[in-house]
Structure formats: structure tokens, C-alpha cells
Amino acid sequence: MNRVVVTGMGAVSACGLGVPALWSGAVNGDSGVRPVDFPAIENQRVGTAASLSDQTLSDLSEALKHRMRDPVAVYAVTAAEQAVAQAGLGEGDFGDACGVVVGSGFGGAKTLDDNYFTFAVDRKMRLDPMAVPKIMMNASASWVSMEFGATGPIYTPSTACSSGSQAIGLAYQMLKSGAMQRCLAGGSEACLVGGVFRVWELLRVMTADKNRPFSKDRNGMTLGEGAGILVMETLESARARGAEILCEVVGYGTNSDAGDLLRPDPQRASACMTLALQDAGLDPSAVGYVNAHGTGTVANDVTEVGALRAVFGDTLDGVEVSSTKPIHGHALGAAGAIEAVVTIKALRHQMAPPTINFNEVDPKVNLDPVANTARPIDTGAVMSNSLAFGGINASLIFARFDG
Incomplete structure (x- = not known):
């Protein structure tokens, strides 16, 4: 089995273009949440x-x-360009040896929304003739592939909030098995359009105030958008190129609840984290930071912390837990990829980013989630979790590269 490393990262987020902007926002608690107005609502x-x-x-x-x-495809290609540049990949580094795995929850939401509105409200028959190729879920992965001439396998996980994490996990598994030498993997989402925003309003899970994961006064999530892309390679491939190695991907776990479509199951979430730890060959005590799914809804945070306690122990001693969603929003299909970027930066800088807007410990949760100010950590391994609608869980573990 091959060892798998990360050699490049790219991001488009509410914090700005690029990984430095995302990390600066996350570690300093500078939120990208801003007013939005949808005239159609x-x-x-x-x-x-x-x-x-x-x-x-x-x-x-x-x-x-x-x-x-x-x-959605523009964001994916932009993040991929950044990741490829950091990795130092050239024209001869793609071809059949390079695959693309880019997840998305909604695909071409703007194109779909614009055309439905034109057809249903304006009653016009002249719609965008390129609507189908722009809407299709695999468009982002296909455009990334075409942009760089990556002719290896292409996959597009569409597993709600786990899409980006599963994309990275699937790439890791294929690289580990030798199915390819390198891969551009992550997630992209461009969901902030009137129709999508309105149906999320109807679910009554979004806050009209501030997103406050794990806080006693939490009352909902904040939607976001953007993309996160990693360049992942076998260690042999990276060494052959003389590439700088940012970290090693050492563990991945994914499973399903096969239960409620919307409510996560703490036992299945903890089982997912355990799968990732077993894959990595690590004891829970080796993980010093967890980037939690941490949506800020009343029920989800209780469930997730229960799962974390089942894995790391009742006190969660020795592990810092935070949610960075109040910074970059819940980017749905891109969330796991954006959060993977943040988690890797936390590992490299040995700093746990804060959960901003936190006001008070909830006795039902009993967690201080790196409240409001970043904290130094001393760890060789970190975890990023995604718990998606549909009962789909994914956990990724990244470790310092030790040669």
C-alpha cells in the first residue's frame, strides 16, 4: 500500500481567494459572514x-x-489552479497518472435557478442552451480535468455535507491502492441563489442571528459557498518530483446511519471516527485537534459531542475541538474540503482555530470548543469530521510528515 501525502492546497471562500485568506480568517476569528439579499424571496x-x-x-x-x-465550476477550477501552483505540477505531471475527485451538493445551482425562474415566472421559452452541461453535478470535476489535462479517473461524490470529505477520502483510497499517482480532490459549491436559500429557510435550521456552534444560545447554521481542492500524491510520486510535502493523509473512515434522513446518529458518527483511527493505526490520544462538523443547530451539536466523547473519552482531555463554520459558513458539498484545508493548516501551524460567537457552555453539551480565541496545540495528528443529511458520515485524519 502506498503512503499518501498532500503537496498543494487551494481555496475560494467568504474569507477571500486562496488558502492564506481562509486560514487568516479562521485562526484570527475574522468572519466572512455578510448581509445577503435575494430579490425573488x-x-x-x-x-x-x-x-x-x-x-x-x-x-x-x-x-x-x-x-x-x-x-460552481469556476470556484473549483480556481481552487485547483492555486493547489497545482503550490504543488509545482507541470504539463507532464497529469495525463492518465492523475485523477480528479470533486464533490458537490447542488451542482450548477445558479444556472438551474436562473432558468427555472425565467421559464416559470417570465414564461419565456428561450433559456440557456448550455444549461444542462452547466448544471450537471460532474461539471466541476470535468472542468478541472480539462483545465490540466488530467485523464485519469473522475468521480463526483454528491453526499450532501460529506461530499468534499468523501472526495478526499476516495482519492486517498485510490492513491493508497495504486490506482493512480496523484489526484486533484475536494469539493465546490455555489448555492447562494434565491431558490436554494429559500428552501433552506423553510427547513428552519438557519439562524437569523449569529452562528454559535456548541454555545447554549445556538439557534442554527449559516450557509456558505466556495471550494477547497488538494493535490494529493503517493509519497513515491512526491519524492520523485522533489515536491514539498505539507502533510500525510493517514486515515479515512466513512459509513452511513441507515436511520433518520436528517438527524445524525451518535453511535454511527463515533463508529466512523473509529474507522478512521483504525485505518491510521492511531490511538485516539494521538489526535490533538478535531475540526468538528459543528453546524450550530440545537440537536446536531449535542449528537456530535456525544459521538466525540464515545471516541475520545468523557472529558475529551488532550484534544481541542472547534467549528470554523461561523467563519466560512456551512458550504455544504464544499464544507468538508474547505475544513480539510483549515485542519491541515492547524496541524502545520500547531494552532487550533477558534469557535467564534461562543457565549456560554451548554450543560447538555458541556464543551468548551476553543471558545473565541485560537489555542496552541502540540500534536502530530488532526481530524476533520463531516456528518451529512442522509446519514452519511466521513472522517479524515492528517498527520505531520515524518519522512
Whole structure:
């Protein structure tokens, strides 16, 4: 079995373009949540989201004019370009040896929303003739593949909030088995459009105030969007290129609840984390930081902390836990990938980013989730968790590369 390493990372988020902007926001507690307005929604109840800033949209303006790409594909390609540049990959490093695995929850949401609105409200029959290739879920992965000439396997996990984590996990498994030498893996989401936002309002899971994961006064999540892409390689491939190795991917676990479609099962979530630890050959005590799914809904946070206690012990001694979703929002299909980037940066900087907006420990949760200010850590391994609608769990473990 091959060892698998990360040699490049890219990100598009509410914090800005690039990994440095994302990490700066996460570690310093500078939220990218801002006011949003959707003219098509009458009586909009929730007025904020972690949307891309005007500056970021301006920087992407030329790319967003692409006739064949929905914003979801633009975000994915942009993050992939950053990751490829950091990894130092050249034209000869792709081909059949390189695969692409990019997950998404909604695919081309803007294209779908625009065309449905034009057809149903304006009653126009002249719609975007390129709507189908822009909407299809695999468009982001396919455009990343075409951008770099990566002709290896392409996969597009669409497993709600676990899409990005499962994409990285699937890439890890294929690299480990020798199915390819390197892979561009992650997730992309461009879901902040009127129709999607409205149906999330109807679920009554979004906060009209601030996202406060694990806090006693938490009352819901904040939607986000963006992309996170990793360049993942076999250790042999990275060494042959003389690439800088950012970290090693050592463990991955995924399972399903086969229970309620919307409510996570703590026993299945803890089983997923245990699978990742077993895959890594690590004791729970080896993990010093967990980037939690941490949505900030009343029920989810209780469930997740229960799962964490089952794995790490009742006191969670020796492990810092935080949610960075109040910074970059819940980016759905891109969430796991964006959070993987943050988790790797936490490992490299030995700093646990804070859970901002935290006010008071909830006796039902009884957790201090790196409240409001980053904390130093001293650990060789970190974990990132995703617990998705549909009962789909995914856990990733990254470790310092020891040669």
C-alpha cells in the first residue's frame, strides 16, 4: 500500500481567494459572514450568509463570464489552479497518472435557478442552451480535468455535507491502492441563489442571528459557498518530483446511519471516527485537534459531542475541538474540503482555530470548543469530521510528515 501525502492546497471562500485568506480568517476569528439579499424571496427571514465578497467576485469576474461554466465550476477550477501552483505540477505531471475527485451538493445551482425562474415566472421559452452541461453535478470535476489535462479517473461524490470529505477520502483510497499517482480532490459549491436559500429557510435550521456552534444560545447554521481542492500524491510520486510535502493523509473512515434522513446518529458518527483511527493505526490520544462538523443547530451539536466523547473519552482531555463554520459558513458539498484545508493548516501551524460567537457552555453539551480565541496545540495528528443529511458520515485524519 502506498503512503499518501498532500503537496498543494487551494481555496475560494467568504474569507477571500486562496488558502492564506481562509486560514487568516479562521485562526484570527475574522468572519466572512455578510448581509445577503435575494430579490425573488418575499419576506426573506434570514439576512446573512458566508457569501463571496465583492472584491472576490471582482477578481473572478472574467472567469465568471465563461459561457460553459456555472460559478460552481469556476470556484473549483480556481481552487485547483492555486493547489497545482503550490504543488509545482507541470504539463507532464497529469495525463492518465492523475485523477480528479470533486464533490458537490447542488451542482450548477445558479444556472438551474436562473432558468427555472425565467421559464416559470417570465414564461419565456428561450433559456440557456448550455444549461444542462452547466448544471450537471460532474461539471466541476470535468472542468478541472480539462483545465490540466488530467485523464485519469473522475468521480463526483454528491453526499450532501460529506461530499468534499468523501472526495478526499476516495482519492486517498485510490492513491493508497495504486490506482493512480496523484489526484486533484475536494469539493465546490455555489448555492447562494434565491431558490436554494429559500428552501433552506423553510427547513428552519438557519439562524437569523449569529452562528454559535456548541454555545447554549445556538439557534442554527449559516450557509456558505466556495471550494477547497488538494493535490494529493503517493509519497513515491512526491519524492520523485522533489515536491514539498505539507502533510500525510493517514486515515479515512466513512459509513452511513441507515436511520433518520436528517438527524445524525451518535453511535454511527463515533463508529466512523473509529474507522478512521483504525485505518491510521492511531490511538485516539494521538489526535490533538478535531475540526468538528459543528453546524450550530440545537440537536446536531449535542449528537456530535456525544459521538466525540464515545471516541475520545468523557472529558475529551488532550484534544481541542472547534467549528470554523461561523467563519466560512456551512458550504455544504464544499464544507468538508474547505475544513480539510483549515485542519491541515492547524496541524502545520500547531494552532487550533477558534469557535467564534461562543457565549456560554451548554450543560447538555458541556464543551468548551476553543471558545473565541485560537489555542496552541502540540500534536502530530488532526481530524476533520463531516456528518451529512442522509446519514452519511466521513472522517479524515492528517498527520505531520515524518519522512
